[in-house]
Amino acid sequence: MYLQSRRTFLKGAAFSVAGVAIAKGVFSTDAVAESVKDSKFTNTPDHIGFYPDHSEWDNFQELDGSDWKRGGIERHGVRSVDNPDGIQVNNYTIVPTVCSNCEAGCGLTAWVNKDTMTVRKYMGNPLHTGSRGRNCAKGYAVTSQMYDPDRIPFPLKRAPGSKRGEGKWVRTTWDEAMAAIGKKMHDTLKKGDEISKKQIIYHVGRPNENGFGHRVPHSMGIDGYNSHTNICSAGARQGTIQWANDDRNSPDWANAELIFLQSSHAADAGHYFQQSAGLIADARKRGAKMVVLDPRMSNSAGIADLWIPCWPGTETALYLYLANRVLHEKDKNGEDLVAHDFVKEWVNWDRLMANKEYLQKMVGYGYISKMPEGDTYEDFIKLARELYAPYTKEFVLKECKLEGMEHKLDQLWEMYIDAGDKIATYLWRAGPIAHRGGWMITRAGFLSLALRGALRGDIGGTSFHHWHEISVAGKGDKATVAGERPAKVDVWNEIPWPPEYPLSSYEMSHIMPHLMMDDAWYEKWTKKGLKIPKSVAVYMPRMYNPVWINPDGFRWIEALKREDKFELSFNLSPTWSETNWYCDYVLPVGLAGERNDQQSTPSKPEQRIEFRQAVLRVAAEKAGWKAKDPARATLEAHMKFGLGEVWEESEFWPNIMVHYVDPDGSLGIRKYWASKKDPSRAVTVPEYFDAALSLLPRLKETATKMYKSEEFPVYSYMRDHGAWTEKTNVYKSQEEELRVDGEYVYAHGKKYHKDHVKKDAFGTLWVEHDGREHSIGIVKDDKVLAGFHTLSKKLEFFSEWFAEWKWPEYAVPVYPRNAGEYKKMEHIVTHVHHSMMKGDNEFALNTVFRLPYNIHTRSVNSKHLMEISQNHNPVWIYTKDAEKLGIKRGDAIRVKITDTVSGLDSGYFVGMAVPTEATRPGVLACSHHAGRWKLKDSIEIPGFEHKLGIMGVGAPLYEMTNDGKTGTLKPVAGIQKRHAGHNLWRFKEYNKDLDNIWWDGLSGSWQNAVAPSHPDPIAGNHAWHQKVIIEKAHADDKIGDIVVNYENNFKVYQAWRDQLTRPLDHNDKLRRPQHIKRPAVPLSNKAYAVNIKA
């Protein structure tokens, strides 16, 4: 148009302003350009999976992170004298370690700046074959946890003259603390009587290591281990123990055709989140389908092919319906759907059919109409068909409250059948832990898988945990003076293992304070001949916050405040916690990059270990630094390089044992912790772990070749690599042949002379040692196979020992077939069953799901994780339920917890309602992982110039009242913005953005405190879900308020214990079946023996 010719065009460009004045001028100067030209840095990795070659890990240079913020090296060049505004170059040592934020144990690498000896960032470890270089949000948060401005900088002691819970503290040293604690332990153990061996309790939260913690009480000859497991996953474990005598199942996600998830675990959070989620994503990319059974639409359910929101706790019915159809229907070729080849060979139907007495009982229970005609496999199939015939589609639709979702059951059936035996599942947490009888969900779930052959443990199927896990952390004995494992312990501690729960999957830790304060219980069992301690001399939680995470928190507070019940207590704690407040000592221990642990996570069919280590110590040692005391190298490194007096257990325990608990060796404990190399001191980390890790033959072979000149080659390998995969493609382990040579059979590391091995009528091989019979293998087609871990060496559809241990009616997978059986079979009917909901405002509260970016308590003060989790824990309520009750989004509601066994009310918490289609009608959802609190914003330490902040990023300030009967908590102030003057006296460089906190943290309530502790009568797990009655909040209520009648809660625990359990009695000679796992201390026959007076 205007361009008549180029000449006139250009003529028009004779501007009055020169081009140089117009142009933006975005090209930079030559000095910058040259600095880049001279550097070796690339602007960006070639691909997102880029990682420096392992050969460069000890010395890797990289531009500072601000490079990215400022737009890349091209904009500023490399910093130098000529170019002071350029990008900083960091000289790194890359030290591998392992995340400790959840149980997945994903590989991490700490990028330690060699000039400042600080960790600049944590990345993944590509050598870890489970996590494959990847991490979730929690993994990358480790830097913010390490340099948390509120982390405890040195050991604290309750101020002399103050009471527990007053919040008055003085500074102490590790040695002073060890001296006081060690003396108390020494004096207790010196008594040497039965009671004293029950008076030291080591209470472990998420352990994230494989056996070191068990060694602590074991070496002291005490039954003093207490885990958190019965509030975590004991329900699922019980079902697995009955089927396979294993701890849990182990799926092959990557090769499955159907990913079958009950709950949000595996793909959303938890066991083993990031690794499982990655493998599941790989499988789905390949075409695998995914089904999620969950009353709540979790992240996983949201992207699944099928979401089935059963009424919580009724899933057993659905699994038995699948079993029913598999047993009765044929495939398109007219063939049976049952994988007869597997079931016939590897399920213990033969023992059921041979047990006429039990079959007669089944007739009596009405499970079957008459005795089977014969005892063949075909007779068994007939029996099973009759047993499961009542679990029809119509039944399931009604029992699981899936009316209108018939099509979903059809879809499920198609996917389930199409997948053949390639079904991978992880039956864990949620359902099995949430309900009375939750363990039966696992029993029934595995039945449906077993019938299809999916429990064969073949490619794409589901196997069992212990074949995919390596536990050697407790076995560094060869580095010690003793040179061997401590002997079995001779006592049985009734506090973690009370006589009402002989089959409990794990310790009854969630009722520990109840038992300690239950005088009637003490009297009852003492009269019956048991020797129960009236007090705990030393109570030592480790990485654990029992006050907050357990149900009935006010009971925990009451108990821990009682100095006559808990004489001395200390928490080995990486962060401030609610529990710390009620202890005598708070001893700061390390997080992911500050500990030394062997871990092994069975996230896929392989055997792998990972090695967590104190990265500052390792980096400093690589740079030539040496600790004054090699047995305290980690503590010294942390103090020297600015982290504070932060220690960890693999150095703490050897030191306290050698120098304070048993300094002269008279208690026989010292030798298990003193160094073989230098008996005057404790064993060191390299000595101990080199000995422990050397138990892996392939690792040892590789490491000794690679580190010929090193004193501790296996340790050195793990120090430099952080992970090792001992064996891949671990499938069908039950079919492995045992080694048999002329005279001997070899099993579980022992050899047995053939003359001492007996074969029973079912082909199982038995030996006698240690005063009892053990099964070691099974004969099939003239081959001696390892078999499963059970007594029969087969998967146990019929749990014979369970029947003998007082629960015959549940020894096969069953479920009430009609409303009339609910009461009769109450032990396996959820306490939040829909039949118990009477009014529009009565609901089942689903509490057991994790927020993907939080882990119980240790992530509390990571700003990164807190920021992305705030206001994400409302009370989910189904849209139409909310409409009926006039509840709108954001409304505060009172959620009153009421017990369906005792009929007692526990009090209420106030939460924020969010109506949503993502929970099913009649079921509320509110994760019990939020609602942290503190009673003081900071504390002053006499003689220390700075105030110590308390969970300043993660917990609002509350006011508490408790009078022994009623407890209340009310929020006073939300989380505040931080700035340099507000308790921010160190790690400032890592906490520049604390002034942009925008959340107040007042989105969750401490609902755990309102919940009474009600243990499943068999598995012992706290049945987490609750029956609740809701109403709109009152005028003075605030979200976060709780009011608890913990006097009632005590009665609820007693009701569940006394009305539902079948305790040991005078007919019992054993505390518990000896063949099933009894964590965590090995006990002698003497300990197992019991004599209860009539």
Add this chain to the structure above:
Amino acid sequence: MNNDLKQQQIARINLYALTSRLMMSEVDEGLLKSIETDENMLAFFPTYKDWQKRKELNSKDLREKYLDVDFTNLFLLHLIPYESFYMREDQMMETGGDNPVQKLFNDFDFRVELDKARVMSADHIAVEFEFLYKLCESELKALEADDFHAAAEIADIEYHFLKEHLLEWAPMFLLNVKSEAGTALYFDVADLALEFMLSDFEYLTQLKNNGYDYQA
């Protein structure tokens, strides 16, 4: 060098400077004043010249209510003024060192200050135009020093950069701008950039065909 050649070279510099500036960031008070007061400059924006809003509103309102809004729409929000977006099959922007334009700049020791440019990568249309502006400036310096050999080398770079980069994608983008523009100014900016770029390529092609003989 003769005066015509010099004027032509200055004109090229000015036009690359003007077009790159206008596509880099919002027009500011000073630049708008220049356009309004310099008839030569205003002549390049014929639609704008007759635009009613321009006559009705003061400069501040004009910018804040119309021009800046349009710029944001065209260059920041809805259209993607980056070569990699147009050239890659996956329509992803390459913001790192693997960007071929970035590599080319690196080869010539040109460093783009992305924060100052307020762009996400070096292959932004305005940066590419400014690159040509810088080349033209260097070419002018060489011509003024009678170093015709160096000038020819630079002109050859200009030729190849236009041919292998800008012409491969910028016409598509600029046509999109013309189609999406909500103000007369940016309609004209796109038109000017497009026409000038094509015209300059014709000139460089001719120069190349003459063996870069500036005297011819």
